[in-house]
Amino acid sequence: MTTATVTTLEHAPAPSVRAALVDPPLVRGGLIAIALGFLASFLLLPLAAVFYEALAGGLGLYWASITDPMARSAIWLTLVVAGISVPVNAVFGIAAAWAIARFEFPGKSVLVTLIDLPFAVSPVISGLIFILLFGAQGFFGPWLAEHGIRIIFAIPGIVIATTFITFPFVARELIPLMQEQGAEEEEAAISLGASGWQMFRRVTLPKIRFGLLYGVVLLNARAMGEFGAVSVVSGHIRGQTNTLPLHVEILYNEYQGTAAFAVASLLALLALATLAAKHLLEWQIRRTNRP
Amino acid sequence: MSIEVRDIWKRFGEFTALRDVSLHVEPGELVALLGPSGSGKTTLLRLIAGLERPDAGSISFDGEDATERSVRERRVGFVFQHYALFRHMNVFENVAFGIRVQPRGVRPPEAAIQARVHELLDLVQLEGLARRMPTQLSGGQRQRVALARALAVQPRVLLLDEPFGALDARVRRELRRWLRRLHDDLGITSLFVTHDQEEALELADRVVVVNEGRIEQVGAPDEVYRRPSTPFVFGFLGEANWLDSKIDGRAARVGFRPDDLELSLSPLEGHAFAARVKRVQSLGPRAKIELLADSGAVVQAEVPAERVRSLSLAPGLELFAAPRELQVFFEEGSRPRP
Amino acid sequence: MAGSHNRVLPGLGLTLGFSILYLSLLVLIPLSGLFVKAASLSAEEFVAAIASPRALAAYRLSFGASLVAAGVNAVFGLVVAWVLTRYRFPGKGLIDALVDLPFALPTAVAGITLTMLLAKNGWVGQWLEPLGIQAAYTPLGVTIALTFIGLPFVVRTVQPVLEDLEAEAEEAAASLGAGRAQTFRRVLFPALWPALVTGAALAFARALGEYGSVVFISGNMPLQTEIVPLLIVTKLEQYDYAGATAIAAVMLVSSFVILLGINALQGLGRRRFAGAGSAP
Numbered sequence: 001m002t003t004a005t006v007t008t009l010e011h012a013p014a015p016s017v018r019a020a021l022v023d024p025p026l027v028r029g030g031l032i033a034i035a036l037g038f039l040a041s042f043l044l045l046p047l048a049a050v051f052y053e054a055l056a057g058g059l060g061l062y063w064a065s066i067t068d069p070m071a072r073s074a075i076w077l078t079l080v081v082a083g084i085s086v087p088v089n090a091v092f093g094i095a096a097a098w099a100i101a102r103f104e105f106p107g108k109s110v111l112v113t114l115i116d117l118p119f120a121v122s123p124v125i126s127g128l129i130f131i132l133l134f135g136a137q138g139f140f141g142p143w144l145a146e147h148g149i150r151i152i153f154a155i156p157g158i159v160i161a162t163t164f165i166t167f168p169f170v171a172r173e174l175i176p177l178m179q180e181q182g183a184e185e186e187e188a189a190i191s192l193g194a195s196g197w198q199m200f201r202r203v204t205l206p207k208i209r210f211g212l213l214y215g216v217v218l219l220n221a222r223a224m225g226e227f228g229a230v231s232v233v234s235g236h237i238r239g240q241t242n243t244l245p246l247h248v249e250i251l252y253n254e255y256q257g258t259a260a261f262a263v264a265s266l267l268a269l270l271a272l273a274t275l276a277a278k279h280l281l282e283w284q285i286r287r288t289n290r291p
Numbered sequence: 292m293s294i295e296v297r298d299i300w301k302r303f304g305e306f307t308a309l310r311d312v313s314l315h316v317e318p319g320e321l322v323a324l325l326g327p328s329g330s331g332k333t334t335l336l337r338l339i340a341g342l343e344r345p346d347a348g349s350i351s352f353d354g355e356d357a358t359e360r361s362v363r364e365r366r367v368g369f370v371f372q373h374y375a376l377f378r379h380m381n382v383f384e385n386v387a388f389g390i391r392v393q394p395r396g397v398r399p400p401e402a403a404i405q406a407r408v409h410e411l412l413d414l415v416q417l418e419g420l421a422r423r424m425p426t427q428l429s430g431g432q433r434q435r436v437a438l439a440r441a442l443a444v445q446p447r448v449l450l451l452d453e454p455f456g457a458l459d460a461r462v463r464r465e466l467r468r469w470l471r472r473l474h475d476d477l478g479i480t481s482l483f484v485t486h487d488q489e490e491a492l493e494l495a496d497r498v499v500v501v502n503e504g505r506i507e508q509v510g511a512p513d514e515v516y517r518r519p520s521t522p523f524v525f526g527f528l529g530e531a532n533w534l535d536s537k538i539d540g541r542a543a544r545v546g547f548r549p550d551d552l553e554l555s556l557s558p559l560e561g562h563a564f565a566a567r568v569k570r571v572q573s574l575g576p577r578a579k580i581e582l583l584a585d586s587g588a589v590v591q592a593e594v595p596a597e598r599v600r601s602l603s604l605a606p607g608l609e610l611f612a613a614p615r616e617l618q619v620f621f622e623e624g625s626r627p628r629p
Numbered sequence: 630m631a632g633s634h635n636r637v638l639p640g641l642g643l644t645l646g647f648s649i650l651y652l653s654l655l656v657l658i659p660l661s662g663l664f665v666k667a668a669s670l671s672a673e674e675f676v677a678a679i680a681s682p683r684a685l686a687a688y689r690l691s692f693g694a695s696l697v698a699a700g701v702n703a704v705f706g707l708v709v710a711w712v713l714t715r716y717r718f719p720g721k722g723l724i725d726a727l728v729d730l731p732f733a734l735p736t737a738v739a740g741i742t743l744t745m746l747l748a749k750n751g752w753v754g755q756w757l758e759p760l761g762i763q764a765a766y767t768p769l770g771v772t773i774a775l776t777f778i779g780l781p782f783v784v785r786t787v788q789p790v791l792e793d794l795e796a797e798a799e800e801a802a803a804s805l806g807a808g809r810a811q812t813f814r815r816v817l818f819p820a821l822w823p824a825l826v827t828g829a830a831l832a833f834a835r836a837l838g839e840y841g842s843v844v845f846i847s848g849n850m851p852l853q854t855e856i857v858p859l860l861i862v863t864k865l866e867q868y869d870y871a872g873a874t875a876i877a878a879v880m881l882v883s884s885f886v887i888l889l890g891i892n893a894l895q896g897l898g899r900r901r902f903a904g905a906g907s908a909p
Contacts, residue, residue, distance in 0.1 A: 018796055020342055020362050020803035021715075027809070028716055035712040036724070038705045042777050043730050046742045049752060053745060092651045095644040103641045111648070113892070117656055120884040122838025123736075124858040125877045128865065129659040132666050137870060139662060164655055187637045196639035218733075225735025228840030232862060245737040245841070252741045252845070261745075264738040271733040278733070279726045342800050362803045369804040375797035379819040389805035392815070437801075444806055 050268045053261035065251075065262035073239050074247035074263070077155065081230075081243060082223040085163040090216055093170025098204075101178035102186075112175070118167045127161050127232025134160075153235030158243065161229040166222045170215035177211040177285070210288060214281040221274040225267060292353050292447040292480050293318050294339060299348035301334055308334040310504040312348075316482065321474050323491035324484045326501035327527070332484045333452055335501065339482065340450050341365045352447065368441030368479075372453040374433045376425040382436050383408055383421040389444035411439040414473070431462040438470075442477075449474075451483035455490070467494055488528045492516060500524045522546065522620045532590050532614075543621050547614035549579070549593040554602060555611050563613035566590060571604050580604060582612060660881070667878040670871055678875035683851050684860065687876075691857040694768055695836035698775035703829040706783025707821070713784070714791040732781045736841025743774050744846040766848030771856065774842045779832030786828030790821060790898075823898030827891055834887045838880065 023031075055062055065071060096115060100108060118126065132138050134151040144151060151157045185207065189199040205212075227245040234241040242250065244267055251260035294316040301309040308331045316322050324332040337343045339350060341362035349358045357365055376385050384391075386408045390398065399407070412418050415435040425433055434454060441449060454470070455463040471494050474481055485491050491498045492512040500507045500515060500523075508520045519525040525546045526533075532552075534545045545562075553559060569589075570581040578599045580592040592612065594604075602610070667675070678684065713725050731739065746753045747764035757764055764770045794817065802812040840858040847854040855863075857880055864873035 018342060018800065019344055020800040021796060023715070023809050031708055032712050032716055032718055034705070035709045039709060039724060039727070042780055043727050045752070046739065046746060046777070047730065049742050049746055050738060053742075092648065095651075096648040098640055099644040099648055102638050103645075105641070105645065111652070114652055114656065116888070117660070120834060120888045121660070122840065122858050122877075122880055122884070124840050124861050125663070125838065125881060128861060128873060128877050129663050131865065132662050132870065132874065133659055135870075137868075160655075164659065167655060183638060190637050190639070199639070221733050225733075225738075227735060227737040227740075228858065231840070232865060245735050248737050248741065249845075257745070260741060264735075264741060267735045267738045271730060271735070271738075274733040275726050275729055278729065340804060342804070362800070363806055363808065366806075367804060369801065371797045371801060373797065375795060375801040377798060377801075377816055388802070388807070388815070392802075392805065392807040392811045440801075440805065 047268065050261060050265055053258060054265035056261075057258040061258060062262045062265075065259040066266060068259075070238055070242070071247060071263055074242045074244045075266075077158070077242065078224050078244045080155070081159050081162050082220055084159050085166055085223045086216060086220050088163060089166055089219055090170045090212065092167070093172075093174055093215060094208075094212070096171045097174035097178050097208075100175050102183055115168050115171050118164055123165060123226065123228025124232055126165050127229040130157060130161050130164070130233055152233055153237065154241060157233040158230050158241060161233045162223050162226050165226050165229050166219045169219035169222065170212065173211050173215035173218070174208055177208060181207055210281050210285045214278065214285065217274055217277045217281065221271065224270060294448060294480065294482075295349075295351040295354070296335070296339065297349045297351075299335070299338060299350070300346045301331075301338060301343065302346055308504055309338070309345075312504070312506055314499060314506065314509065316480060318480055319478045320496045321471070321481045321483075321494060323495035323498045324482060324501055325486070325488060325491040325498050325527070327486055329503075330501045331504040332486075332499075332501045336450050336452055336482060336484050339448075340367045340369050342369070366444070366447050368444070368446030368449045370434070370437045370441050370449070370451040370454050372456050374425075374437040374457075376433055376436060376440075378425055380425075381421065382412070382417065382423050382425070382428070385425070385436055386411055386439045386443050388440060393444075407443065408439075411443055414442075415439045416469075429462075430458045431466060434458065434466065438473075442479075446479070449479050449481040451481065453484050453486070456485075463490075470494065492528070500527065502527070517616075519618060525618050525620075530591065530593075534586075534588060538619060538621075541621055543619050546618040546620070547616060549591040551615045552590070552592040552594075553613045553615055554580070554592060554594060554598065554604075555613075556602060557611065559611045559613040561613045561615075562617060563611050566610060566612050568604055568606050568608040568610065570606060571599060573599070578604075584612075663874060663877060663881065666870070666874045670875060674871060675875050678872040679879050683855070684857075684876055686852040687855050687857045687860045690768055690771065690854065691837055694772040694775050694856075695833050695839075697772050698779050698836050699829045699833035701772075701776050702779045702783045702832045703825055706780065706828060706832075707787060707825060710784045710787040710791055714788060728784050729781050731777050731779075736778075736839070737845075739777060739842040740774070740845035743770070743777065743842065747773065747846060765846055766850075766854060768854060770846040770848075771843055771854065774846050775836040775839060778839050778842050779836050782832040782835065783825065783828035786831065787821060787824045790824040794820060823894055827894045827898065830887060830891045830894065834884060834891070837887075838884065 096111075099105075100112060131152055134140055134144060134157065136145065136152070138152075149156075151160065185203050186199050189203045190196075194202065224243075225245060226243075227249070230243055231246060231249070234243070234246060236242060236246060236250065238250070244263060248260050248264045248267070251257075251263060294314070296312060296314040299309050299312045300307070312331070312335060314335075324335060326332045334343065338345050341357075341360060341364075345358065349356055351357055352365070362369075377388065380388070387404055390404050390407065398404075409418065409421070412421060415438055417432060417435055417439070420428070420432065425436070428436065438451075438454075455466050458466065467490060483494070492515075495512060497509060498512055498515045499509045502523050508515050508524045510518075515524055516528050519528065522533075522544055525531055530549050531546045532549060536543050536545050564584050564586065566582040566584040568580060569583050570579075572579040572581075573596065576596055578594055578596050580594060580599075582590040582592055584590050590612065598604070602608075670678070709728065713721065713728075744765055745751050747757075747770050748754045749758055749763070749765065751765070754764055762769070764773060798816055799812055802816045807815065838858060840856075840862075843856055844859055847856060847859070849855050849859050851860075857876065861873045861876055861880075864870075864876070
């Protein structure tokens with residue numbers, strides 16, 4: 001009998017599950033079915049629909065839609081907006097995280113709450129506040145008109161509104177990360193004679209790079225995909241103030257459904273790439289922060 | 292209730308926690324599962340509880356096979372190392388939990404539940420703390436709540452996983468004695484896991500010494516201490532000095548305890564050897580002496596403080612030492628000879 | 630742990646100063662600008678703007694649909710979080726990553742896709758039509774879109790709490806005779822509900838202000854399927870800045886109140902389960 005027991009074991013060393021935590025198979029199957037059903041309807045279905053509709057007119061129409069001059073200018077504008085708001089907010093995020101994670105000062109918790117504010121504001125309101133400031137009837141309206149500067153219904157307005165919306169992303173990611181990592185390494189660098197910038201470049205930045213990348217990825221996705229705020233401040237001027245999401249809207253409202261979905265599919269691909277990058281970076285962060 | 296463990300094997304992935312383990316526990320016994328971390332003692336306890344399933348072998352209670360029964364059905368009282376109290380319930384509700392989840396036909400009326408819980412809280416000397424939350428209690432108090440909770444449903448066997456491991460030394464000693472008295476009053480078959488040999492020897496009716504997934508020896512405290520069957524048991528249950536030797540032409544390891552060493556300035560009989568004192572360390576009523584034997588071996592001795600004075604023990608002193616009691620283990624197996 | 634009063638590390642002045650400057654310029658001043666403008670209205674103007682029948686209908690729709698969506702997400706989100714944490718099944722990693730899709734997908738894309746799906750001849754709409762259920766251009770469609778938007782919030786808030794649950798407590802409950810359902814009801818759920826409510830509140834807050842995913846599917850008929858953000862946009866297009874600002878102020882205040890509530894909930898959750906059995 002001993003021999004038989006040993007033989008069985010060689011074939012089946014399954015990882016052990018705590019017996020008391022096991023749910024009856026019917027419950028397990030049922031819950032999995034409910035969860036997957038819910039997710040399939042709300043996630044997989046729309047995702048499949050985007051690509052299906054995009055390709056419904058054939059590859060020729062797909063290609064024509066995304067290389068159309070208006071589409072190309074929308075792509076270009078989207079890239080410009082992201083290209084400005086991402087680095088700017090990243091720098092702020094690093095600065096704020098440094099101040100908050102490494103020092104104590106009065107009003108720190110207020111600062112942290114304030115950083116979260118844009119999250120609580122509706123995108124439409126995020127656009128409205130800048131119209132109130134820079135619009136023709138806004139606080140600075142007359143002054144801007146005098147100097148020939150256009151912000152609302154022009155690219156600067158779009159950039160500003162997008163920057164507002166995506167303001168918290170990097171900070172929110174870096175603050176807990178840097179708090180968790182602790183200051184010892186940086187203190188060691190200073191004690192060894194490094195200047196502030198050297199310490200930052202050689203010690204801090206490498207430590208936070210994955211968290212930073214993670215925040216940047218999320219920031220970028222939001223910056224490129226923002227619709228509500230941009231819709232309010234852009235004026236929808238074709239070829240000039242339309243980002244990709246706005247271009248999708250225009251095509252859709254003009255009943256060019258397939259073209260709309262074709263352009264939308266680019267954004268969907270961006271979303272999927274974002275998810276993949278996010279997943280990868282989360283794994284990297286967990287790995288490098290293991291004690 | 293008696294417990295019969297037969298030919299148990301348990302693996303976690305590539306790691307074998309228990310190899311062919313068998314054990315019998317008599318009704319009403321207080322048994323210690325003693326061993327170093329990773330020896331498999333906690334795994335054995337959890338298998339008996341039904342919190343893990345064995346890969347092979349069987350577990351029976353009072354002769355009935357319980358191997359396939361879930362932890363719910365086994366009616367065991369389990370006390371966890373870190374108490375596992377329900378943090379959102381107060382002490383009363385924690386203790387009452389097992390009674391409250393009983394099916395409606397079996398569950399006693401509210402008045403009876405109140406009485407029983409207060410009775411148990413009295414038993415563990417926590418009367419008056421019924422309304423407190425677990426976070427408001429000390430470690431020792433939490434452990435007693437965990438015990439009361441386990442006892443509430445009148446289990447057939449009490450299983451305790453390093454019950455005092457997370458407590459400081461003084462509380463640990465107090466609770467030890469208290470647990471022994473409790474056991475004597477209630478008479479429930481009890482198994483507890485510990486890595487502290489002093490605890491096992493002080494508390495248990497029988498000690499099960501576990502190492503690397505195997506049971507090395509089972510016996511009364513005196514037996515495993517004085518008549519260890521393997522070098523591991525000898526070394527684990529107390530401080531040990533080791534000498535390699537040949538006896539009747541066979542290779543053997545000889546062990547003796549520091550406090551079994553007779554020191555004298557004049558030659559001794561028996562297995563005596565010459566040595567020089569290297570270090571004298573005072574420990575209050577006793578002292579630790581480090582000796583360098585002529586053979587080159589370093590030997591630890593422990594003597595009462597007044598012996599240090601009477602022999603004027605100091606580094607450099609040459610003397611004779613002879614163990615009063617020896618454990619001899621031959622290479623092939625582990626048959627000691629006094 | 631975090632650096633306390635730190636004389637060693639440089640940069641406090643620079644980073645803090647920059648942060649406060651940036652925060653004020655980009656966030657505080659624009660937001661206060663809104664309240665200043667709102668305050669410039671007379672009391673009657675203000676009330677007229679925020680309490681017009683059209684506005685009231687919009688509040689009802691926005692708050693109502695957001696509440697329902699948050700509720701649906703609370704229930705299903707819990708199931709999803711449980712399944713992802715406790716069970717193993719093929720494709721689990723992929724599904725786990727996909728949960729964040731509503732977070733990553735541009736709202737306009739979600740908007741047109743959901744509309745297409747739920748329209749009368751859409752993939753889903755065609756099944757609902759014979760049942761007499763119309764989803765597109767109705768409050769139902771709005772609710773469905775808001776459910777999509779809020780999906781990740783409950784799941785991602787509950788997941789970490791589920792993962793951190795003490796397995797021993799469940800084992801203790803089982804050893805004391807509790808069945809799985811009893812253990813869930815008495816031991817697990819009490820530990821989970823702060824996170825659940827927090828996640829639902831986050832989903833609610835997000836849904837309240839949502840524009841892109843909803844504006845396509847709602848049909849935007851005043852008094853019927855007009856959400857508050859759209860009402861604001863419409864007023865802006867009509868150059869009724871005052872009216873838009875007034876309603877925006879109401880929305881903003883509600884959002885801040887919800888934000889405060891969420892912070893309080895998170896604090897409550899942390900306090901209740903602070904510290905794991907360390908002897909004082």
